[in-house]
Amino acid sequence: MTDTYDYDLFVIGAGSGGVRAARLTALGGKRVAIAEEFRVGGTCVIRGCVPKKFMVMASDFAHQFHTAEGYGWTVEASFDWPKFLEAKDVEIARLSGIYAANLGKAGVDLVHGRAVLKDAHTVEVTHRDGGEPRTYTAEKILIATGGRPWMPEGLPGIEHAITSEEAFHLPELPRRIMIAGGGYIAVEFAGIFAGLGVETTLIYRGPNILRGFDDDVRAHLAGEIEKRGIKVVLGCQHRSIEKTETGLVSHLENGMTLETDVIMFATGRVPYVKDLGLETAGVDLNDKGAIVVDQLSKTTAENIWAIGDVTDRMNLTPVAIREAVAFHETVYKDNPQHFDYEAVATAVFSQPPVGVVGLSESEARHSCSAGVDVYLTRFRPMKYAFTGSDERVLMKLVVDAASQKVVGVHIVGPEAPEMIQLAAIAVKAGLTKAQWDATCAVHPTMAEELVTLKEKQSPTMSAG
Structure with a gap:
């Protein structure tokens, strides 16, 4: 780095993507600073995936207690909301502390405050502890400010x-x-x-x-x-x-x-770009308010990049992390990379949960020229055999009729997120339905249905 700038890289936003990019770059010998206006860890760790998953697990116990009664257990239980909140907040604080500590170990300067672009190489930070804003300069800037909840404007009340x-x-x-x-x-x-x-x-x-x-x-x-x-x-x-x-x-x-x-x-959520000073630095937004980036995450400003939800490409924490790695490889290791957004698995932690990877039936019918084969089953999980529950699991495979590759897997039921992570490997690898079928089932499990589905659905039997 020349003496012209305070830092080689200044990152705005210490969420999962920003933190990963900052750490990798600092570990590579560059001078790096990262600014965070709230708490280190970003949406996922502080007010998103992690605390939400704790809440999902807490709330699911009532259903498990009901199931247990069918197996002969007598359960008397009550729920203490304040106690749960305290335990949740302690764990979130611990995780945020780990993120901050890892930044320090990597040699990243952590700046607590709101950062605003003053020009393409200058950032002004208003610190949490008050005082006059401080200005920092950087050769390159990475924006990773994520998104925020959207509320309808003008709705009375x-x-x-x-x-x-x-x-x-x-x-x-x-x-x-x-x-x-x-x-x-x-x-x-x-x-x-x-x-x-x-x-x-x-x-x-x-x-x-x-x-x-x-x-x-x-x-x-x-x-x-x-x-x-x-x-x-x-x-x-x-x-x-x-x-x-x-x-x-x-x-x-x-x-x-x-x-x-x-x-x-x-x-819905929207990119968090309000009052960031993007226009002063030459960073353009698209019609949805997201930062415009090219395939390598570069914005319309020559020395500024953006990753994660603020770009509104695929708003998932693991994707932001992979975008951060690709940014580092591209910018600092002379190894241009971009993330492959195809066949990315995702989960909805509903009750029951959903696990999905690849194309929906409708998407596949539009993209597979020779049509698709659909395999679908609904069944009651073995776990509910004693409870009288009429809950059902859904499993669905969408197959390209020409290549016979499995291009979509859709699961609704207990442990669907865990199953879809492994199914995603097969879909990403382009395995065929015959290769799925050649895999011996693990019995008795719900997941065995994924490799024992043999009868195709007729087009009229599927809602897709």
């Missing part, structure tokens, strides 16, 4: 609603909650609160939940979450919210009114 971020810190567990949204965050929190004994209503303006997922998955999960006691209202949205002495009244566009104690909006 919206100021009384919360987002997923506030849901992690509710002072007490509500008796009734309405969740607006049909994406994975909305569905996951509906399962969380219902599992904790909260009277839960999920409202979504679309025809079914989980837009973008396979239609069979969407229909199956909608039915299964209703079995868990969640009231699902589709094709409708809020007209207004009214605060009364006894709660919050949702006035819906279909004329319904419903009173709850909490209204949570999980209607």
Whole structure:
């Protein structure tokens, strides 16, 4: 580095992607600083995947207790919300501390404060502890500020609603909650609160939940979450919210009114770019408000890159980390790389959970010229044999009819996220249906169905 700049690289945002890029670059001998306005760890660790998964696990115990009774157990249990919150916050603080410590060990300077671009090489940081803003210069800048919840502007009474971020810190567990949204965050929190004994209503303006997922998955999960006691209202949205002495009244566009104690909006997330000074540095946004980047994550400014949710490419924590690695290889190791966004597995920690990798049936029918073969099964898990439960697992394989490669795997049921991680290896490797079939089953398991599906579905038998 020349003496012209304070740092070789300045990273804005200490989430999973920003931290990985900063550490790799510093370990490679470069001078690196990273600025974070809140807590190190970003959305995933502090107010996203990790605390949400703890909440999912806490809420699922009620269902497990009910299942246990069918096996002869007598269970008397109660739930302590404040105790759970304390344990959750202690663990999140520990994880955030590990992230910060790893940055220090790598030689990264951690700057606590909000960073704003003043020009293409200059960052001004307003520190948490007050005082005058401080200016830093860098040869290269990486933006990894992630996303934030979106709330509908202009909706009367919206100021009384919360987002997923506030849901992690509710002072007490509500008796009734309405969740607006049909994406994975909305569905996951509906399962969380219902599992904790909260009277839960999920409202979504679309025809079914989980837009973008396979239609069979969407229909199956909608039915299964209703079995868990969640009231699902589709094709409708809020007209207004009214605060009364006894709660919050949702006035819906279909004329319904419903009173709850909490209204949570999980209607999407948007790139966190507000007041970052992007225009002063020559960084362009697209029509969705995301930072425009090329295949190698470079922005429209010659020395500025962006990764993660702020680019709105594929908003998943592991993807941001892989983008960070590709950035480091490209910029500092003269080894141009870009992340391959095909066949990335994902999970929805609904109750029951969803695991998906590859194409939906509809997507495959549009991209596979010779058509597709579909293998689908629904069955009651062995675990529920003694309980009288009518819950069902869905497993679906989508196969390119010409190449016979398995191009999509869709699972709804217990341990679906764990199964899909391994199924993703086979899909990514391009294995054929015959190779899946040649794999001996592990019995008795749910996963064995993935290698024993033999009968194709006719087009009229599948919702896709």
